[in-house]
Each structure stands twice: as structure tokens, then as C-alpha cells.
Amino acid sequence: MPRPFTPKVVTANDLLMGDVIYQTADNVWSRSIAEAEVLRDEDTANARLAFGSAQAGEVVGAYLADVKVGENGPQPVHFREDFRMTGPSNYFHGKQADLQASS
Amino acid sequence: MYSYNEFDKAFLAERNAQFRAQVERRIDGSLTEDEFKPLRLMNGLYLQLHAYMLRVAIPYGTLNSAQMRQLALLAEKWDKGYGHFTTRQNIQYNWPALRDVPDMLDALAEVGLHAIQTSGNTIRNVTADHFAGAVADEIADPRPVAELIRQWSTDHPEFQFLGRKFKIAVTGAEHDRAVTRAHDIGLRMLSRDGQRGFEVIVGGGLGRTPMIGKVINDFLPEADLLPYLEAILQTYNLLGRRDNKYKARIKITVHENGIEKIRELTEARFAEIRPEFKGTDQDVLAEIRGMFSNPAFRNVPEDAFHTAYDADPVFRSWADTNLSEHKAPGYAIVSISLKAHGKTPGDATAEQMRVMADLAAQYAHDELRISHEQNVILPHVHKSDLPAIHARLREAGLATANIGLISDIIACPGMDYCALATARSIPIAQEIAVRFDELKLEHDIGHLQIKISGCINACGHHHVAHIGILGLDRAGVENYQITLGGDATETAAIGERAGPGFSADEIVPAVERLVYAYLDERESPEETFLQTYRRLGAEPFKAALYPEAKANAA
Numbered sequence: 191m192p193r194p195f196t197p198k199v200v201t202a203n204d205l206l207m208g209d210v211i212y213q214t215a216d217n218v219w220s221r222s223i224a225e226a227e228v229l230r231d232e233d234t235a236n237a238r239l240a241f242g243s244a245q246a247g248e249v250v251g252a253y254l255a256d257v258k259v260g261e262n263g264p265q266p267v268h269f270r271e272d273f274r275m276t277g278p279s280n281y282f283h284g285k286q287a288d289l290q291a292s293s
Numbered sequence: 294m295y296s297y298n299e300f301d302k303a304f305l306a307e308r309n310a311q312f313r314a315q316v317e318r319r320i321d322g323s324l325t326e327d328e329f330k331p332l333r334l335m336n337g338l339y340l341q342l343h344a345y346m347l348r349v350a351i352p353y354g355t356l357n358s359a360q361m362r363q364l365a366l367l368a369e370k371w372d373k374g375y376g377h378f379t380t381r382q383n384i385q386y387n388w389p390a391l392r393d394v395p396d397m398l399d400a401l402a403e404v405g406l407h408a409i410q411t412s413g414n415t416i417r418n419v420t421a422d423h424f425a426g427a428v429a430d431e432i433a434d435p436r437p438v439a440e441l442i443r444q445w446s447t448d449h450p451e452f453q454f455l456g457r458k459f460k461i462a463v464t465g466a467e468h469d470r471a472v473t474r475a476h477d478i479g480l481r482m483l484s485r486d487g488q489r490g491f492e493v494i495v496g497g498g499l500g501r502t503p504m505i506g507k508v509i510n511d512f513l514p515e516a517d518l519l520p521y522l523e524a525i526l527q528t529y530n531l532l533g534r535r536d537n538k539y540k541a542r543i544k545i546t547v548h549e550n551g552i553e554k555i556r557e558l559t560e561a562r563f564a565e566i567r568p569e570f571k572g573t574d575q576d577v578l579a580e581i582r583g584m585f586s587n588p589a590f591r592n593v594p595e596d597a598f599h600t601a602y603d604a605d606p607v608f609r610s611w612a613d614t615n616l617s618e619h620k621a622p623g624y625a626i627v628s629i630s631l632k633a634h635g636k637t638p639g640d641a642t643a644e645q646m647r648v649m650a651d652l653a654a655q656y657a658h659d660e661l662r663i664s665h666e667q668n669v670i671l672p673h674v675h676k677s678d679l680p681a682i683h684a685r686l687r688e689a690g691l692a693t694a695n696i697g698l699i700s701d702i703i704a705c706p707g708m709d710y711c712a713l714a715t716a717r718s719i720p721i722a723q724e725i726a727v728r729f730d731e732l733k734l735e736h737d738i739g740h741l742q743i744k745i746s747g748c749i750n751a752c753g754h755h756h757v758a759h760i761g762i763l764g765l766d767r768a769g770v771e772n773y774q775i776t777l778g779g780d781a782t783e784t785a786a787i788g789e790r791a792g793p794g795f796s797a798d799e800i801v802p803a804v805e806r807l808v809y810a811y812l813d814e815r816e817s818p819e820e821t822f823l824q825t826y827r828r829l830g831a832e833p834f835k836a837a838l839y840p841e842a843k844a845n846a847a
Contacts (some may be wrong), residue, residue: 278710
């Protein structure tokens, strides 16, 4: 029995702005985790991480983050990823403000 | 204050030009991230959770008004309008874009500031007593020595790739406000038989293995300082461990080898290199000292102070809490709290920075200090100017009367910003401050230091807090451990872990129970929390923290 695989997304920081980005299925980087490609097995996840990491001119520190898949697409499992997705809790800065501004 | 000479300016300009080229080469793909990372870290640039973070050194915590205004400019032009003052007398910008950082560094250079060696395995920003040059219990102003160390350690070729980071603090006063016993090297200025020297403390540090430093030399003559520092660094550089990052700090080297062996090796090396120092360093020190002379203190009536003190209870409360005794008659040291209840500890907006710069220029001999407690100090203020200063601070949201009280909390950025953090610090600090403000208890509680770190690296100094809080990740949930009885001063002590941690919802009520236990147990309002803790030990406080355990045992 293969052990159960927690779905994952490839996430990183943008080289120029430093902000959090997620890899999508069509090989672009999105600011929104909801648009991230959900990876459901280990081999695919590793291959997609290798693909993302290779884009050194665009991204820094790509890694796989656990997600749960809900109505609005993938959402973080760990609170650290919640903060990365949202921004700090002491000011309305970062992703929470950027996404509001762009919507 | 020290002002840059042509050599300093040329050095910084060249260094900034190098970094600008390094950034360009990273962006055009000539440098990989692995190649670029050590270069950016040497220039204070981190990549954090949401963005880059630029850490700018404020050497020995001293700024003039032009420098503070420039810090405000950076906050406004390249960040989100604020900066965060840290426990090592630095300022951090949380939102710069990579392409802007070389411009930020050039702007800093215009006022003699830099971000060199604010990260990396090098000698970091040298910190000092934030009341230096203003207090009466001082052998001498420690800042010329700190500036000498800054110049010696900046780009020192031998110490750019140490086993781990290395932090030095200096104090010239009896009362230790610089946490010298929790630094890799702590220097306490002494005077013996009319000769100036240092007690040299080595191997202190917080982090995952907190240690109080040990005295390696109880009186080092002043002229021997740089060769002796080199001897310690060289001993550490050879002997310190490189196999395990967590055992690489000098505190572990001292702990594993014993202070006697470290002293023996250091003294032997010192004997070898001392003759190479032929006095140029002392000439430089004398020159630096000339730039740190006392301001021209005024001798004018203090009536305006007394009138306001008698008439205005808000001013009185602020004066009672935020002023410290100055060495000159008629003067006071003003601590400006960056801990307004519910706000982020250590943060100041660009506008607030400008207000403080204006006040320094107008009333305080153009000097400002940043404390490791994340507050700003006007070190030389004539008492007659205090009512005007207080009024201006009030307008700017800077007149919180809580220095040394329970809401004057040290907090690291924690998981709201830091890539290393395991839990948040800032919201816990905000909630504690708001809670005790609601209870209107903090002036009754008196001197009580709470310090919060969002991970085991202990940037928030929780080990040396009267009540320390350490945020951890326990199975994917934020969890907060309490330590009790720590002390950051000349009677330094590492706090004792109280017991199991608390959830984010439980931690503020837990602190409240601790404080009520103290209020019940203290012998008089004069007995501080720490004194009560030392008299009674941990038991009554543990009982207050864990009432269930007590009930179960009964």
C-alpha cells in the first residue's frame, strides 16, 4: 500500500518583488493560491517542483506546500502558509491588500 | 557624534556600487541564488515570508536628526511608510523590491548609514547602552569604543566567514542596559587605579542554548582592546565548530572547552599579536573620542517643567514613567515609547520618525538613540523643554507613558514577517498591552518586562525577560511557552520554563493570572515582580499558571 499523499502546490517567492507566488498548470506563476496547480502524487509533485526551481531568473526558494482542496480550489493546511497567502496580521498589507486592489 | 571622513565615504560608495552590480547580475541571470544569497546577506538583505527585508545598522543605537529623516524617507519612498526598530539597534524595512535596494543603500550612505554586516556569519552591528553619554553612573561614554570596533570589524578580511554570527555589546555604566552578558562578547568599561579598561565577558547568548557570558578578563587595559578582540575571534575561528550550525556560536565553544582553555588560548594568541598594534588604533580612538564630546548644556530655570508637572496629570504620568536622570543639572533623558497599546512594538511611521527628528534637532542637541527595548530616546533634554516635547509627542501618538511597564513589550516580528518564525509574536504583544491598559493596572504593577520571541532563536530576548514568552509550532498550531525570572541587566539570569505551553487564546489570561499572583504575593508596591519571584521562587507563579494541576494534586 502506498502511503496516502497529501496534495501539494509549488510555491516560491518572486525574485524581483519577493512576494509569494504559486505555480499554475499552464506554467505561469500566480499571486493567488486558488489558481495553483494541485499535485496529487509524489512523482508529479517532484517533477513540477524541479520545473519550478529551474526558473531561477524568476523565482527564489521554490518548495512544495501541503494543501487541502475545497470549493475555491487549493487552500493551505499549515498556518504558516495561511500567512504567506494572506500577509501579516498587524497591518492590512501584502497579499490581502494586493488582491483586494486587483479585484 | 562620529561623522564619516573621506575614507569612510569612498569605502561605502564602492561597496554600494559592488552590490548594485551584484543585484544586476542576479537579475540578468549571471549569478544563481546560491551565489547571490551570501552577497545580499552581507549587505543586510533578507528574503522573508512576504517580501525582501532590508536591515539597516544603527551603530551603537545613535542617530542624528538628518539620519532619522533619511530613515523616514526610505520608509516612505521604498517601503509602506514605516520601519521596525529591532532588539539589536537596527531598523528593518519589510517591503523593499530587489531593484530598489541599491538606491536605498545609496540614500543611506548620504547620511553615513549602511546595512553592512547586519546579517551573515560576521561581526554584527556593535550595540551599546542607549543612555550612553547621558547618565551619571558612567565611567566613560562607550560609543567611541563601539565606533572603533565598528571600523575595525567592517569588512575585516579575517572575520567575514566565521563559523556563525558574532555580536558585541559595550557599556560604560554600572547599570547594564546593553545586555552585555548575553552577547558573544560583552565589554564593561572599568576604571582601576586611574587607568581605563574593560571587563571582557565572552560566550553569552540567547537562542536555542541560552548562556550567561563568562568573564575571560576582569581588567583589560583600554589600549589592548583590539588585539584582545582579535585574539578571541581567532581562537573562536579555529576552535569553534563548523559541523553543526546549532553548536557553532562561541557560547558553545566556551561551554564545551571551558573558559580556562579559551582564556589560555586567547592570552597566548594575544601575546603573539599585541606587538603588531603600534598605537594607530589608539590614535584613531582618540580622534573618535573628540567627536563624542558633551553637548553645550544650558543652565536655565526649570520652571516650565514644574508648572506643567503640577497642572497636567497626563504630563505628570508621562514624566514619572518615561524620564530618566541625566548627569547634567536641569536635564533629563526622554524615552519615547514605540509601544502604544495595541500597536506593533518597535514600529514607527515615517511621520513619527520626522517628528522625533524635529524634536531632536530643536530640543535635544540633535541626538537620538534606539534602545534594544525597541524605543527611541532623546538623550539630552533640558527639563524646561519637556512640556513642549510632550505636547508634540502626543499629537504624533508617541506619548505613551509605559517605559519599563508591562505593556513596554519587546517582540520580534514573528510569523507575521519572519521566514524562521514558528509562531506569531506581534499579536500576542498587542493583546497583552491592550488587556492591561483596559484593566488600568500597569502603573500599579510597576516594573515588569515581558519579552516575546516567535521562535527558538530568541530575537525577542524571552530568556532574559521577567516573563518570557516563546512561540512554537506544536503539531501545526501556535503554542506559547512561558519562562519566569529572567533578567537582562548586571544581575543577568536565564528565565526558568514554567511548564506546558498555552494556545494563542490562553496565553493572555495566563499572563494575567501570573500578574495577579504577583500582586497578591508582593510585600509592598515597591517590591517588583522580579524581586517577588526571587524571594518566593517559581511555585506560587506555577500554581497560578496551572490551577488544574494544583486542584488535581489536592
